[in-house]
Amino acid sequence: xxxxxxxxxxxxxxxxxxxxxxxxxxxxxxxxxxxxxxxxxxxxxxxxxxxxxxxxxxxxxxxxxxxxxxxxxxxxxxxxxxxxxxxxxxxxxxxxxxxxxxxxxxxxxxxxxxxxxxxxxxxxxxxxxxxxxxxxxxxxxxxxxxxxxxxxxxxxxxxxxxxxxxxxxxxxxxxxxxxxxxxxxxxxxxxxxxxxxxxxxxxxxxxxxxxxxxxxxxxxxxxxxxxxxxxxxxxxxxxxxxxxxxxxxxxxxxxxxxxxxxxxxxxxxxxxxxxxxxxxxxxxxxxxxxxxxxxxxxxxxxxxxxxxxxxxxxxxxxxx
Numbered sequence: 196x197x198x199x200x201x202x203x204x205x206x207x208x209x210x211x212x213x214x215x216x217x218x219x220x221x222x223x224x225x226x227x228x229x230x231x232x233x234x235x236x237x238x239x240x241x242x243x244x245x246x247x248x249x250x251x252x253x254x255x256x257x258x259x260x261x262x263x264x265x266x267x268x269x270x271x272x273x274x275x276x277x278x279x280x281x282x283x284x285x286x287x288x289x290x291x292x293x294x295x296x297x298x299x300x301x302x303x304x305x306x307x308x309x310x311x312x313x314x315x316x317x318x319x320x321x322x323x324x325x326x327x328x329x330x331x332x333x334x335x336x337x338x339x340x341x342x343x344x345x346x347x348x349x350x351x352x353x354x355x356x357x358x359x360x361x362x363x364x365x366x367x368x369x370x371x372x373x374x375x376x377x378x379x380x381x382x383x384x385x386x387x388x389x390x391x392x393x394x395x396x397x398x399x400x401x402x403x404x405x406x407x408x409x410x411x412x413x414x415x416x417x418x419x420x421x422x423x424x425x426x427x428x429x430x431x432x433x434x435x436x437x438x439x440x441x442x443x444x445x446x447x448x449x450x451x452x453x454x455x456x457x458x459x460x461x462x463x464x465x466x467x468x469x470x471x472x473x474x475x476x477x478x479x480x481x482x483x484x485x486x487x488x489x490x491x492x493x494x495x496x497x498x499x500x501x502x503x504x505x506x507x508x509x510x511x512x513x514x515x
Contacts, residue, residue: 196250196453198463199496203451206254207246209239210457210514211265217289217324219313221352221381221394222510232457236267240274241482242455242473247280249484250491252453254283256309258514260457263292269303276304285309287350287515291327293335297342308339309348314358315368323357336372346375346435353378353401354394362401363408370427370434377422377437384465384506384513398423398440405436421446447501453494454514463494465513466502 196204212233215223246252255275262268263286275284283306290310297308312332314320320329339347349369353359362378369376378401381394402425405411411425414435422437423444440446447464454462459474471494476487506513 196252196491196495198498200448200498200500202449202498203251204453204495204498205251206256206452207243207252208256208258208452208454208514209243210234210258210260210455210512211239211262211268211271212260213457213512213514214264215259215261215289215511216264216291217261217327219289219311219324221354223325233265234455234457234459235477236271237480238459238474238477238482239271241477242459242487243275243281244278245482245484245487246453246491247278249488253281255281255285257284257286259287260511260514261289261291262286263288263296268296269299272300272303272305287311288335289324289327290332290335290339292331294331294338297335297338297344301342301344305344307346307348308344309350310336310339310374311350311352312336312365313351313354314361315365316361319358319361336374340373345373347373348375348377350377350379350439352381353396354381355396356394359396362404366405366409366427366436367429367432370432370436373434375424375435375437377439379439380442382441382465382510383504384508384510395442397443398438399443401438409436411436421450445501447499450498456512456514461491461494462513463498464502466504466506467499468503468505468507469494469497 198204214231275281285307287309313323317329320327351365366376409427409429414424414426422439424435424437427434427436460470460472462470471490476483
């Protein structure tokens with residue numbers, strides 16, 4: 196797929212559910228009733244087969260909500276792994292149930308995992324997630340590393356006044372654990388967009404703080420990669436850290452992503468409120484690929500050159 200700005204679209208983020216067992220403050224609006232949308236398994240299989248075989252999707256990331264809560268996750272991964280056109284299948288998770296599922300997921304064909312973890316302080320973790328228990332996620336990280344779902348990437352959304360004082364400690368922990376750590380800027384999305392006003396810590400500031408404790412050497416980026424990665428070394432640890440600066444250093448010009456929500460809507464740009472329904476192409480048994488082609492063409496060709504910052508959906512409904 197080539198969009199209207201001549202960008203190749205070959206990455207798909209498929210949200211399996213908009214339900215999560217945690218409620219991180221920048222992701223899930225406070226006071227909202229817990230959503231419970233789950234995509235139909237056969238619909239998801241048909242969509243991915245169509246997009247991979249017919250439209251050139253080569254990289255699939257399963258998201259949520261929390262995808263480990265999706266009841267058909269293992270057979271779904273197994274069916275995706277059987278597609279010869281889909282060499283990479285990854286999953287983004289909060290890690291709280293990963294210790295249980297890491298082995299079956301690896302055996303089913305999952306390539307690797309990204310784990311969201313914004314702090315390594317138990318009390319702070321409970322506050323940010325509104326009640327989560329950090330020990331469950333830490334055990335999940337250890338299990339994923341031990342089973343070779345690597346590189347295991349840990350994503351930390353840096354927020355001033357919440358966790359920005361932990362940059363160095365989290366970096367040392369992640370590198371010692373054998374993970375690639377990615378620092379993410381907060382993004383102005385949905386009802387929680389206001390968090391950016393008070394809590395944004397820019398990539399420049401993150402790098403400056405890290406440079407006081409580590410030697411950083413930039414690694415050349417691969418095509419379409421949103422993160423700027425650094426080889427890191429100090430007297431005690433070494434490895435790779437990355438910065439995803441979607442707010443202060445937008446990477447729209449090299450975006451290769453397409454999203455499908457758990458409600459079956461295709462979203463070409465995370466910052467754009469425009470979304471088109473694909474469920475009208477599904478009769479419960481078969482995907483009308485000709486009709487789906489037309490909807491996809493409309494979405495992809497109207498993917499904006501730069502995000503409009505008009506997204507009204509919260510991150511939990513977009514699939515990350």
